[in-house]
Amino acid sequence: MTLGAVLTPEALPISMFVALDPNGQLITIENALRGLACNCTCACCGEPVLARKGLIREHHFSHHSNKESCFIHRESLLHLYAKEVIRNQLGLQLPPMPGNWPASEDKTSWWDFEKVDEEVPQQGFQPDLVAHLRDGSQLFIEVAVTSFIGEEKLERIKNAGINTVEIDLSELLFSKQSIPSEEVKAHILEQTHNKSWVYPEQPLMAAQPATAWLSITPKPPVTEPVTKCIEHRFTVMGMWVSARILPTGSAAVRSWSFNPQIAELLKSWRNELGGEYNPKYRNWIFFPQSREEVLSRLQQLDKQP
Ligand SMILES: [Zn+2]
Structure with a gap:
């Protein structure tokens, strides 16, 4: 399941209250000239529309061809x-x-x-x-x-x-x-x-390879809320992998650079232990009950040839 599936609302149709003006810019029905004079096209299908601004029905655009209204999400x-x-x-x-902190x-x-x-x-x-x-x-x-x-x-x-x-x-x-x-x-x-x-990415981790099983409390950038997150760093298959302990007790695990094998590995742990992928932060969240297991697995893999 993707995040999109959760967030996408049931069809939230903006029935035809907007269209594209002759310059291709979105225009609301209030700002359009009445009838075909609006010179507008449907923002969905591109057909010419007219601005229906009569006395009875709510003002809206309709296709000149009389076809059914398009739904613009x-x-x-x-x-x-x-x-x-x-x-x-x-x-x-x-x-x-990232890396710039203006005075x-x-x-x-x-x-x-x-x-x-x-x-x-x-x-x-x-x-x-x-x-x-x-x-x-x-x-x-x-x-x-x-x-x-x-x-x-x-x-x-x-x-x-x-x-x-x-x-x-x-x-x-x-x-x-x-x-x-x-x-x-x-x-x-x-x-x-x-x-x-x-x-460029936020230099959350120091720009040199981490030493094994290093726990640090990174200094948060000035604009981010001050939360104390413990971060563990590992070298797995030659890649840096970071595990941050979130305030909720969950562990947020990600590799510093994208690596298909590590992504597969973390996905299989997610399937086995539960958890979720967070596409926004590109990390795998493991809930508190499986956190220690994940950390111990990462520690075992750390620096293995
Ligand atoms: Zn249309």
């Missing part, structure tokens, strides 16, 4: 709208890049883009947006509502070596705020608690 709408506002604004407020009180900063492209295929993956910066560098932007970057995609991003941020819009999925709206736009562009750097 809020998740798709969020995706579309996030890409639209970032392309229009040519910028984004972002948390500090200023507000650690976040506004990033300006020269241009933002959609659907530019990369080696083995396609980011939602590719932003071009003035210094010639690129920034990949991923918009996530219920499905977050998985291990394989992460590995491809790391191989590409391009700075990447993920914007988590899941909290807007069930909110009442309309899309498009100024509030949702501000949320997408200006909030930073919902943005995380995928690459």
Whole structure:
């Protein structure tokens, strides 16, 4: 089962209260000219729509062809709208890049883009947006509502070596705020608690190989809530594997770099001992009752040739 399956609401149809204007931008029925003069198309199927703004029924768009209304899921709408506002604004407020801890009180900063492209295929993956910066560098932007970057995609991003941020819009999925709206736009562009750097990664672990069975209490970055997490580090099959003990008593286990054998191993332990995969943090959660077993297995594997 995926996280998406849990979070995806039963069809939350935004019956046809939004459409695309002649510039391909989302427009609400209130802002559209009446009838065919709105010059709009269906955001779902692309057919011409007219704005029905009569006296009796609630105002809505309908297909010019008279075919049944399309249902646009809020998740798709969020995706579309996030890409639209970032392309229009040519910028984004972002948390500090991993490894940078600005001295200023507000650690976040506004990033300006020269241009933002959609659907530019990369080696083995396609980011939602590719932003071009003035210094010639690129920034990949991923918009996530219920499905977050998985291990394989992460590995491809790391191989590409391009700075990447993920914007988590899941909290807007069930909110009442309309899309498009100024509030949702501000949320997408200006909030930073919902943005995380995928690459480069947070240097949570020291940049040198860990010594066997090392327990450390990492200093949390300034912007993260201060939680004392014990972290155990192991070298399994030549890869660093970290096991953090969460405040709940569960152990969150992940390998520092994606490794199919380690992923398979942790998956088999999950199947055997119970637990879950957390796609957002790309780690395997083992509940308190199996924590010691997992730690002892990792310790046995530690530094085995
Ligand atoms: Zn349609």
